[in-house]
Each structure stands twice: as structure tokens, then as C-alpha cells.
Amino acid sequence: MSAGASPDRAYVLHTYPYRETSLILQVWTELHGRFGVVAKGARRPRSAARGVLVPFQPLSLTWFGRGELKT
Numbered sequence: 001m002s003a004g005a006s007p008d009r010a011y012v013l014h015t016y017p018y019r020e021t022s023l024i025l026q027v028w029t030e031l032h033g034r035f036g037v038v039a040k041g042a043r044r045p046r047s048a049a050r051g052v053l054v055p056f057q058p059l060s061l062t063w064f065g066r067g068e069l070k071t
Contacts, residue, residue: 007060008032012053017043023053024069027061037063037070 010029018024023042028034042049052059063070 007062010059010061012055012057012059014055015053025053027059029061035070036068037061040071 008029008031010027012025012027013034014026016024016026018038021041021043023039025037025039026034027037039049039053041047042053044050065071
């Protein structure tokens, strides 16, 4: 499963802290359903993503990775 170059409409379902500066997100997308992604650096104080990655927030996402948990 790969997002490719085009973004997919998605909603954040839940967030979990991961390491010092990252978040694990459970997201639901229209094309791929529910899965987990890592948002690297999202917990940093000056991160642009910090206020956007909240539950039930509609987003346009792209991701990459081979394993179960995408980035």
C-alpha cells in the first residue's frame, strides 16, 4: 500500500506520543481505510503540524514506507 504522489483525504482518529518529538496517528482515509502513521517532529514546540494533528481533523495526507507503520 503506497500513497503515491497524490494525497488522500483523511481524518485523524487518535494520537499517541512516540519517542521525544514524534506522534503515532491512527488515521482513516477514503481510499485505504484505517491504519497507523508516524508524524516525525510533530511534538516539537515550533512544529507547524502540532495544532493540526488532532482527532477528527480533516486532512490531505501522503505517506511512505513498507512496513505496517508508515511515515
